[in-house]
Amino acid sequence: MLRRVLAAAGRPLLASSFVSSGLQTMRHPEILAPVAAPVALAIAERVPGLPRDAVRLVRINGAVHVGGGVLLAAGRLPRLAALILAASLVPTTVAGHPFWTEGDPGKRLQQKIHFFKNLSIFGGLLVAAAVHEERPR
Known part of the structure:
Protein backbone atom coordinates (compact mmCIF):
# COMPACT_ATOMS: atom_id res chain seq x y z
CA MET A 1 0.00 0.00 0.00
CA LEU A 2 2.69 2.48 0.99
CA ARG A 3 4.69 1.64 -2.13
CA ARG A 4 1.68 2.48 -4.33
CA VAL A 5 1.14 5.80 -2.54
CA LEU A 6 4.82 6.75 -2.83
CA ALA A 7 4.92 5.78 -6.50
CA ALA A 8 1.71 7.67 -7.23
CA ALA A 9 3.18 10.79 -5.61
CA GLY A 10 6.74 10.38 -6.87
CA ARG A 11 6.11 9.67 -10.54
CA PRO A 12 4.45 13.03 -11.30
CA LEU A 13 7.16 14.87 -9.38
CA LEU A 14 9.89 13.07 -11.30
CA ALA A 15 8.08 13.68 -14.58
CA SER A 16 7.34 17.36 -14.00
CA SER A 17 10.68 18.72 -15.18
CA PHE A 18 10.47 16.68 -18.39
CA VAL A 19 6.98 17.91 -19.24
CA SER A 20 7.83 21.52 -18.43
CA SER A 21 11.16 21.67 -20.25
CA GLY A 22 9.86 19.51 -23.09
CA LEU A 23 7.00 21.91 -23.80
CA GLN A 24 9.40 24.86 -23.76
CA THR A 25 11.80 23.02 -26.06
CA MET A 26 9.04 22.14 -28.51
CA ARG A 27 7.93 25.78 -28.66
CA HIS A 28 11.43 27.24 -29.07
CA PRO A 29 13.87 24.57 -30.27
CA GLU A 30 16.03 27.19 -31.95
CA ILE A 31 17.26 28.34 -28.53
CA LEU A 32 18.84 24.97 -27.70
CA ALA A 33 19.73 23.78 -31.20
CA PRO A 34 23.17 25.45 -31.38
CA VAL A 70 3.00 12.45 -19.25
CA LEU A 71 3.04 8.64 -19.35
CA LEU A 72 5.22 8.46 -16.26
CA ALA A 73 3.14 11.00 -14.34
CA ALA A 74 -0.08 9.19 -15.22
CA GLY A 75 1.32 5.81 -14.27
CA ARG A 76 0.75 4.49 -17.80
CA LEU A 77 3.61 2.23 -18.91
CA PRO A 78 5.73 3.79 -16.15
CA ARG A 79 8.70 1.46 -16.50
CA LEU A 80 8.94 1.99 -20.26
CA ALA A 81 8.41 5.75 -19.89
CA ALA A 82 11.17 5.94 -17.26
CA LEU A 83 13.59 4.04 -19.51
CA ILE A 84 12.80 6.25 -22.50
CA LEU A 85 13.30 9.39 -20.42
CA ALA A 86 16.55 8.02 -19.01
CA ALA A 87 17.87 7.23 -22.49
CA SER A 88 16.93 10.68 -23.78
CA LEU A 89 18.54 12.35 -20.77
CA VAL A 90 22.03 11.08 -21.66
CA PRO A 91 22.56 13.13 -24.85
CA THR A 92 20.65 16.05 -23.32
CA THR A 93 23.07 16.12 -20.38
CA VAL A 94 26.23 15.63 -22.43
CA ALA A 95 25.25 18.35 -24.91
CA GLY A 96 23.78 20.77 -22.40
CA HIS A 97 26.19 20.61 -19.48
CA PRO A 98 29.75 19.80 -20.63
CA PHE A 99 31.43 21.28 -17.54
CA TRP A 100 34.76 19.72 -18.56
CA THR A 101 35.02 22.13 -21.51
CA GLU A 102 34.27 25.29 -19.54
CA GLY A 103 37.25 27.55 -18.76
CA ASP A 104 35.52 30.04 -16.47
CA PRO A 105 35.44 28.62 -12.90
CA GLY A 106 31.98 30.07 -12.13
CA LYS A 107 30.44 28.75 -15.32
CA ARG A 108 32.20 25.40 -14.85
CA LEU A 109 30.65 25.11 -11.38
CA GLN A 110 27.16 25.91 -12.69
CA GLN A 111 27.49 23.37 -15.50
CA LYS A 112 28.81 20.79 -13.05
CA ILE A 113 25.83 21.35 -10.74
CA HIS A 114 23.38 20.88 -13.64
CA PHE A 115 25.29 17.84 -14.93
CA PHE A 116 25.11 16.08 -11.56
CA LYS A 117 21.47 17.14 -11.07
CA ASN A 118 20.68 15.39 -14.33
CA LEU A 119 22.74 12.41 -13.23
CA SER A 120 20.62 12.25 -10.07
CA ILE A 121 17.42 12.41 -12.12
CA PHE A 122 18.83 9.65 -14.34
CA GLY A 123 19.28 7.53 -11.21
CA GLY A 124 15.71 8.23 -10.13
CA LEU A 125 14.46 7.17 -13.54
CA LEU A 126 16.41 3.91 -13.32
CA VAL A 127 14.85 3.24 -9.91
CA ALA A 128 11.40 4.04 -11.32
CA ALA A 129 12.04 1.63 -14.20
CA ALA A 130 13.13 -1.11 -11.81
CA VAL A 131 10.14 -0.85 -9.47
CA HIS A 132 7.50 -3.43 -10.12
CA GLU A 133 4.13 -2.36 -8.82
CA GLU A 134 1.68 -5.09 -8.06
CA ARG A 135 -1.78 -4.60 -9.47
CA PRO A 136 -4.49 -4.10 -6.87
CA ARG A 137 -6.55 -7.26 -6.41
Whole structure:
Protein backbone atom coordinates (compact mmCIF):
# COMPACT_ATOMS: atom_id res chain seq x y z
CA MET A 1 0.00 0.00 0.00
CA LEU A 2 2.69 2.48 0.99
CA ARG A 3 4.69 1.64 -2.13
CA ARG A 4 1.68 2.48 -4.33
CA VAL A 5 1.14 5.80 -2.54
CA LEU A 6 4.82 6.75 -2.83
CA ALA A 7 4.92 5.78 -6.50
CA ALA A 8 1.71 7.67 -7.23
CA ALA A 9 3.18 10.79 -5.61
CA GLY A 10 6.74 10.38 -6.87
CA ARG A 11 6.11 9.67 -10.54
CA PRO A 12 4.45 13.03 -11.30
CA LEU A 13 7.16 14.87 -9.38
CA LEU A 14 9.89 13.07 -11.30
CA ALA A 15 8.08 13.68 -14.58
CA SER A 16 7.34 17.36 -14.00
CA SER A 17 10.68 18.72 -15.18
CA PHE A 18 10.47 16.68 -18.39
CA VAL A 19 6.98 17.91 -19.24
CA SER A 20 7.83 21.52 -18.43
CA SER A 21 11.16 21.67 -20.25
CA GLY A 22 9.86 19.51 -23.09
CA LEU A 23 7.00 21.91 -23.80
CA GLN A 24 9.40 24.86 -23.76
CA THR A 25 11.80 23.02 -26.06
CA MET A 26 9.04 22.14 -28.51
CA ARG A 27 7.93 25.78 -28.66
CA HIS A 28 11.43 27.24 -29.07
CA PRO A 29 13.87 24.57 -30.27
CA GLU A 30 16.03 27.19 -31.95
CA ILE A 31 17.26 28.34 -28.53
CA LEU A 32 18.84 24.97 -27.70
CA ALA A 33 19.73 23.78 -31.20
CA PRO A 34 23.17 25.45 -31.38
CA VAL A 35 24.26 23.86 -28.10
CA ALA A 36 22.70 20.49 -28.91
CA ALA A 37 23.89 20.32 -32.53
CA PRO A 38 27.22 18.52 -32.05
CA VAL A 39 25.70 15.68 -30.03
CA ALA A 40 22.32 15.61 -31.80
CA LEU A 41 23.82 15.51 -35.28
CA ALA A 42 26.33 12.83 -34.26
CA ILE A 43 23.44 10.68 -33.05
CA ALA A 44 21.43 11.39 -36.22
CA GLU A 45 24.36 10.16 -38.33
CA ARG A 46 24.19 6.79 -36.56
CA VAL A 47 20.42 6.34 -36.31
CA PRO A 48 18.58 5.77 -39.59
CA GLY A 49 15.47 7.83 -40.11
CA LEU A 50 16.41 10.75 -37.88
CA PRO A 51 16.53 14.16 -39.54
CA ARG A 52 19.92 15.81 -40.03
CA ASP A 53 18.59 19.11 -38.69
CA ALA A 54 19.46 20.17 -35.14
CA VAL A 55 16.28 22.22 -34.67
CA ARG A 56 14.07 19.28 -35.64
CA LEU A 57 16.09 16.90 -33.47
CA VAL A 58 15.76 19.19 -30.46
CA ARG A 59 12.00 19.46 -31.07
CA ILE A 60 11.76 15.65 -31.29
CA ASN A 61 13.66 15.33 -28.01
CA GLY A 62 11.25 17.82 -26.42
CA ALA A 63 8.30 15.76 -27.66
CA VAL A 64 9.87 12.60 -26.22
CA HIS A 65 10.25 14.40 -22.88
CA VAL A 66 6.62 15.55 -22.91
CA GLY A 67 5.25 12.17 -23.99
CA GLY A 68 7.41 10.16 -21.62
CA GLY A 69 6.76 12.59 -18.79
CA VAL A 70 3.00 12.45 -19.25
CA LEU A 71 3.04 8.64 -19.35
CA LEU A 72 5.22 8.46 -16.26
CA ALA A 73 3.14 11.00 -14.34
CA ALA A 74 -0.08 9.19 -15.22
CA GLY A 75 1.32 5.81 -14.27
CA ARG A 76 0.75 4.49 -17.80
CA LEU A 77 3.61 2.23 -18.91
CA PRO A 78 5.73 3.79 -16.15
CA ARG A 79 8.70 1.46 -16.50
CA LEU A 80 8.94 1.99 -20.26
CA ALA A 81 8.41 5.75 -19.89
CA ALA A 82 11.17 5.94 -17.26
CA LEU A 83 13.59 4.04 -19.51
CA ILE A 84 12.80 6.25 -22.50
CA LEU A 85 13.30 9.39 -20.42
CA ALA A 86 16.55 8.02 -19.01
CA ALA A 87 17.87 7.23 -22.49
CA SER A 88 16.93 10.68 -23.78
CA LEU A 89 18.54 12.35 -20.77
CA VAL A 90 22.03 11.08 -21.66
CA PRO A 91 22.56 13.13 -24.85
CA THR A 92 20.65 16.05 -23.32
CA THR A 93 23.07 16.12 -20.38
CA VAL A 94 26.23 15.63 -22.43
CA ALA A 95 25.25 18.35 -24.91
CA GLY A 96 23.78 20.77 -22.40
CA HIS A 97 26.19 20.61 -19.48
CA PRO A 98 29.75 19.80 -20.63
CA PHE A 99 31.43 21.28 -17.54
CA TRP A 100 34.76 19.72 -18.56
CA THR A 101 35.02 22.13 -21.51
CA GLU A 102 34.27 25.29 -19.54
CA GLY A 103 37.25 27.55 -18.76
CA ASP A 104 35.52 30.04 -16.47
CA PRO A 105 35.44 28.62 -12.90
CA GLY A 106 31.98 30.07 -12.13
CA LYS A 107 30.44 28.75 -15.32
CA ARG A 108 32.20 25.40 -14.85
CA LEU A 109 30.65 25.11 -11.38
CA GLN A 110 27.16 25.91 -12.69
CA GLN A 111 27.49 23.37 -15.50
CA LYS A 112 28.81 20.79 -13.05
CA ILE A 113 25.83 21.35 -10.74
CA HIS A 114 23.38 20.88 -13.64
CA PHE A 115 25.29 17.84 -14.93
CA PHE A 116 25.11 16.08 -11.56
CA LYS A 117 21.47 17.14 -11.07
CA ASN A 118 20.68 15.39 -14.33
CA LEU A 119 22.74 12.41 -13.23
CA SER A 120 20.62 12.25 -10.07
CA ILE A 121 17.42 12.41 -12.12
CA PHE A 122 18.83 9.65 -14.34
CA GLY A 123 19.28 7.53 -11.21
CA GLY A 124 15.71 8.23 -10.13
CA LEU A 125 14.46 7.17 -13.54
CA LEU A 126 16.41 3.91 -13.32
CA VAL A 127 14.85 3.24 -9.91
CA ALA A 128 11.40 4.04 -11.32
CA ALA A 129 12.04 1.63 -14.20
CA ALA A 130 13.13 -1.11 -11.81
CA VAL A 131 10.14 -0.85 -9.47
CA HIS A 132 7.50 -3.43 -10.12
CA GLU A 133 4.13 -2.36 -8.82
CA GLU A 134 1.68 -5.09 -8.06
CA ARG A 135 -1.78 -4.60 -9.47
CA PRO A 136 -4.49 -4.10 -6.87
CA ARG A 137 -6.55 -7.26 -6.41
